Structure formats: C-alpha cells, structure tokens
Amino acid sequence: MPKKRSNNDPFGFGSFDLGLGSSSNRGKRSEKQRKRDQVAENRETGLRKQRLDESGYRLQGYKVTRRRTGCDFEATRPNMITGRKEHIYVESKSSPNAPMRPLQKKMQKKKGRNYRVERGDGLFF
Numbered sequence: 001m002p003k004k005r006s007n008n009d010p011f012g013f014g015s016f017d018l019g020l021g022s023s024s025n026r027g028k029r030s031e032k033q034r035k036r037d038q039v040a041e042n043r044e045t046g047l048r049k050q051r052l053d054e055s056g057y058r059l060q061g062y063k064v065t066r067r068r069t070g071c072d073f074e075a076t077r078p079n080m081i082t083g084r085k086e087h088i089y090v091e092s093k094s095s096p097n098a099p100m101r102p103l104q105k106k107m108q109k110k111k112g113r114n115y116r117v118e119r120g121d122g123l124f125f
C-alpha cells in the first residue's frame with residue numbers, strides 16, 4: 001500500500017534538502033566551512049561592486065577594459081575640448097575600510113591622479 005502524503009508535503013518530497021543552508025543545518029557547519037562561506041560571499045560582493053562601477057563608467061561614455069594587475073579596470077574616453085584621450089585606472093572596493101594591496105598602492109603612486117579608488121558604503125552590498 002502506498003504511503004499517504006501529509007498535508008504539509010503536497011508533492012511528497014519528504015525531507016528533500018536543496019542544500020541552501022536551512023536554519024537547522026546552519027549550526028552544524030564547522031568553523032572552516034563558515035570562513036569559506038564568508039570568503040565566497042565577500043568575493044561575490046566585490047564582483048557586484050566592480051560590475052556596478054564598470055557600468056557607471058560606461059554610462060558616462062568611457063570605454064572600459066578589464067585589467068589583470070594593479071587595478072580592476074581602465075576607462076578611456078576622448079576629451080571633446082582638448083581632443084586627447086582621458087585615461088583612468090579604477091580600483092573598486094566594496095567596503096569603506098577595505099585595504100589596498102601593495103601592488104595597488106604602487107600603481108596608485110605611479111599613476112597619481114589618474115588612479116581612482118571607488119569605495120562602497122556597505123549599505124547595498
């Protein structure tokens with residue numbers, strides 16, 4: 001005889017776990033796993049902030065190019081008055097007190113006022 005479904009489980013999934021970290025499972029995570037999850041969350045937050053900054057510069061008319069070292073991206077656009085290209089190096093930080101790495105500091109010192117650090121306020125990220 002088939003098992004009768006309860007009213008609370010209309011599709012008969014029983015204790016099917018999607019692995020989304022339900023409240024009963026949260027307390028059972030190890031310290032190592034919690035740190036891993038926090039690092040992953042911080043990485044995602046940083047990427048969201050970087051993409052938001054990139055789209056903001058694109059809306060201002062810049063051509064955005066991703067970089068590998070020293071900054072997140074560089075933005076260029078022609079200056080209508082002088083006819084020269086305006087070239088900016090941008091580093092995105094998702095929190096107001098996120099530290100800069102030594103290579104980023106070196107690049108900032110080298111590029112001077114053409115190097116911008118866009119810092120988030122932490123409210124939306």
